[in-house]
Amino acid sequence: MSNNNLFLPVGFPRAPLANGVGRWICQLQRLTFKFCKNYPSSRGMREFLEFELLDFTKKNPGIVVYVKPRRHRAPNLTAEYLNGEKQIVDCRNFSYEEVKKWVSLLRSQSGRGTVRLLKMWHTDHPSIQGPWSPFVNRDPKLNWVEFPNEDLSQPIYIEKSATEKLIEIFEEQQRIERQPKQE
Amino acid sequence: MVFRTFPLFVRNRGPDELWRKRRILKLSAHFHGRSRNCYSIAVRAVHRALVYATKARALKKEDMRALWDARLTAACEEHKFSYSLMRESLSRCNILLNRKVLTDLAIWEPRSFKSLVKLAWSRASQDGLNGVKELGEEPSGVITRGMIK
Amino acid sequence: MSIYKRAQQWTTFTRVWHLFDAKWQNPFESAKIIQKYLAGLHKPIYGPSADTGDHVVVINSKEIALPGDEWQKRVYFHHTGFAGGASWTFAWELHEKDPTLVLKKAIYNSMKGNLYRHTKMERLHIYPDANVPQEILENVTNQIRRPRLIPKRLDEYSEEEVEKFPKLIDYPEDYVIQKIK
Structure with a gap:
């Protein structure tokens, strides 16, 4: 299901929480199994119909099941819901397990159908620490400063010039030269 | 017919x-x-x-990413740190926050973002990443107990 | 919006006035920095269509330093629109006529050529020296750091420092040093 379909209806994610609180009503009204008796693409569907279908119908007496053998056609599952929504699942080359899973999904779905979901998150309080402002990370010492200030306009990192490095080496040398005399 | x-x-x-x-x-x-x-x-x-x-x-995704990058660069510069170093350090600390979440923190949770920057700075200076020394002394108050490795 | 939220909105979107001292700085390097503040790229709330830019007051633009021989070589082109109205002005000539223009053009040309440019330039205030009108200086609350260090001139060193400085060689005693007047 592509989210970018222009003709897809739009809505917020919802959960039909009322269904199941007192009594759970299965929203699936009709399930139609269309398959081919010969072609290999319907194999999974045929296996499902052979092994699982009767158990499924006994467990779900409220769902009307139609089985439509249609020669040389791709197999499909058509689910019709109590609110009138229709969902068709193309089962071509499905395995037996896949058909089983799809059937259980269609059975447990609410009849809302496929919908492009809108953003669910909304908050009236997006910030706990307080939103950013130019004063949040401001050093309070700036309040006492008279602008223009010479110290504040210096670059943060001042690379040591060659002269300074030489002076350091010279002083280190001097210190080393002095040491043996003291000993 | x-x-x-x-x-x-x-x-x-x-x-x-x-x-x-x-x-x-x-x-x-x-x-x-x-x-x-x-x-x-x-x-x-x-x-x-x-x-x-x-x-x-695809362009929308690119645009959003560029905006997040600009905002995070600004937020890091405010704390006198570098965005590229922050990204590297956070990934080394295994903090896998994406650009979107980091931007949201920088705007709505500035103190949390500051602590992330501090943590990243400690890790960067610990690992000796390229460019950390030029930023000056790392901020104090980061207690790692040797756990950021 | 509630009163609290409105006040919060004002706080977040306050327009800050920054000061930049352009003494002995490369105008093109400074332009990159200043342009960011004018655009609002120093704020995490930046948005391209949201006008988050700040004001920048630049002082000592008379004392900018162009790299290399650009003072002699860089030319600024102008056309009046009329026939034969093309003119090329050297950087030093332009600086003599108006000491704020070299920096102003550097900042203008470092920006993208979109419709926000003029609005951003209106928020830029350049002064050739440190004399800034009081109303503008009152608004300033932050100073932008310089990109380059101003080196110390030889005559700025005190005599003690000169004597202390380590020498490699020294002039022989009978050497005559001619003082340049």
Whole structure:
């Protein structure tokens, strides 16, 4: 299901929480199994119909099941819901397990159908620490400063010039030269 | 259908013309001038619009990413740190926050963001990443107990 | 919006006035920095269509330093629109006529050529020296750091420092040093 379909209806994610609180009503009204008796693409569907279908119908007496053998056609599952929504699942080359899973999904779905979901998150309080402002990370010492200030306009990192490095080496040398005399 | 002559039969396009055209004109309702009402003009405009919409899906993601990068660079510079170093350090600390979440923190949770920057700075100076020394002394108050490795 | 939220909105979107001292700085390097503040790219709330830019007051633009021989070589082109109205002005000539223009053009040309440019330039205030009108200086609350260090001139060193400085060689005693007047 592509989210970018222009003709897809739009809505917020919802959960039909009322269904199941007192009594759970299965929203699936009709399930139609269309398959081919010969072609290999319907194999999974045929296996499902052979092994699982009767158990499924006994467990779900409220769902009307139609089985439509249609020669040389791709197999499909058509689910019709109590609110009138229709969902068709193309089962071509499905395995037996896949058909089983799809059937259980269609059975447990609410009849809302496929919908492009809108953003669910909304908050009236997006910030706990307080939103950013130019004063949040401001050093309070700036309040006492008279602008223009010479110290504040210096670059943060001042690379040591060659002269300074030489002076350091010279002083280190001097210190080393002095040491043996003291000993 | 009954066609009185063969040419009429051949030229028949079918009964669905209204619905085919309505599908296009529904999408051109907000266009300018004849593009919204006249099918032959609308169909071209609608196709262009759909092509732009398709191409823009990737562009939107690029734009958002560029915006997040700009905002995070600004937020890091405010704390006198470098964005690239922050990203590297956070990934080394196994803090896998993406740009979107980091931007949200920088705007709505500035103190949390500051602590992330401090942590990243400690890790960067611990690992001796390129460019940390030029930023000056690392901020104090980061208690790692040797756990950021 | 509630009163609290409105006040919060004002706080977040306050327009801050920054000061930049352009003494002995490369105008093109400074332009990159200043342009960011004018655009609002120093704020995490930046948005391209949201006008988050700040004001920048630049002082000492008379004392900018162009790299290399750009003072002699860089030319600024102008056309009046009339026939034969093309003119090329050297950087030093332009600086003599108006000491704020070299920096102003550097900042203008470092920006993208979109419709926000003029609005951003209106928020830029350049002064050739440190004399800034009081109304503008009152608004300033932050100073932008310089990109380059101003080196110390030889005559700025005190005599003690000169004597302390380690020498490699020294002039022989009978050497005559001619003082340049």
